[in-house]
Amino acid sequence: MSTAVPPSKSISLSLQPSDGNHKAAVANKILHGLPRKEYSAVFPRLEWLALPVHTVLNQVAKPIEHGYFINSGLASILTVLAGGKSVEVGLTGTEGFVGLPLVAGFKSSSTRVIVQIDGSAFRISAKDLVRLLRECPVLERSLQQCSQSMSLQSTQVAACNRLHDVNQRLARWLLMSHDRVGGDIVALTQEFLAHMLGTRRASVTVAAGVLQKAGLIAYARGEVKIQDRPGLESAACECYASINRQSKLWQTESAQP
Numbered sequence: 001m002s003t004a005v006p007p008s009k010s011i012s013l014s015l016q017p018s019d020g021n022h023k024a025a026v027a028n029k030i031l032h033g034l035p036r037k038e039y040s041a042v043f044p045r046l047e048w049l050a051l052p053v054h055t056v057l058n059q060v061a062k063p064i065e066h067g068y069f070i071n072s073g074l075a076s077i078l079t080v081l082a083g084g085k086s087v088e089v090g091l092t093g094t095e096g097f098v099g100l101p102l103v104a105g106f107k108s109s110s111t112r113v114i115v116q117i118d119g120s121a122f123r124i125s126a127k128d129l130v131r132l133l134r135e136c137p138v139l140e141r142s143l144q145q146c147s148q149s150m151s152l153q154s155t156q157v158a159a160c161n162r163l164h165d166v167n168q169r170l171a172r173w174l175l176m177s178h179d180r181v182g183g184d185i186v187a188l189t190q191e192f193l194a195h196m197l198g199t200r201r202a203s204v205t206v207a208a209g210v211l212q213k214a215g216l217i218a219y220a221r222g223e224v225k226i227q228d229r230p231g232l233e234s235a236a237c238e239c240y241a242s243i244n245r246q247s248k249l250w251q252t253e254s255a256q257p
Contacts, residue, residue: 038139050120053117053118056113057099058112064099069124070121073093074092075091077092080112087196088157093179093180097146098113100147117186156243157239160239161198166197166206167210168235178226185225216228
């Protein structure tokens, strides 16, 4: 049996990854924050699994069968229109959880959530999560805070997509992704990025060229390398700083008794 490697402050509990071939270290910040008692209750209900790129985790108006504590990689939250077009309204990585409507007592999703950069997650059944929320107040509070953070992203990104040019939006998106992937390389194609930003591929090509010419990024073969993080922050619109500022304020408030 393969095992998960729990946070050092937590007791040792074993999990069985779906591939059964290696140990799965726990990187998800929500799971890291659980006290010993809740950790013991939650971890036997989790299943590790790999998340290849383009894996659909939630679908619009479909029952949510599982929640996902993202352990690596990046998931994109999309609003899907009647004609099939979609636009990204949020990102989540190791700080987050997919399946948030379950926390509010809902059973279906209003958005599509897909894996944008391959990684892994700890999956839990919807039934088990709902039961655990009644027993685990820290888990419930953490997921409520996660829901609020995603709402913050969605409202800010909506304004960003309407008011800011594609160069600024691309810089903002790359910064948000860079914060979550844990490295300077963001693997994606311009076609996929255009889909995420809700714009034409030609516009993304031009915007990426502007950022590359300025020495902020390097783009080649489906990968974007962040070369000048401070410069990229200067090139981004106010939305990136606004989201971070509010998130840090909430973290401070959450830590207060």
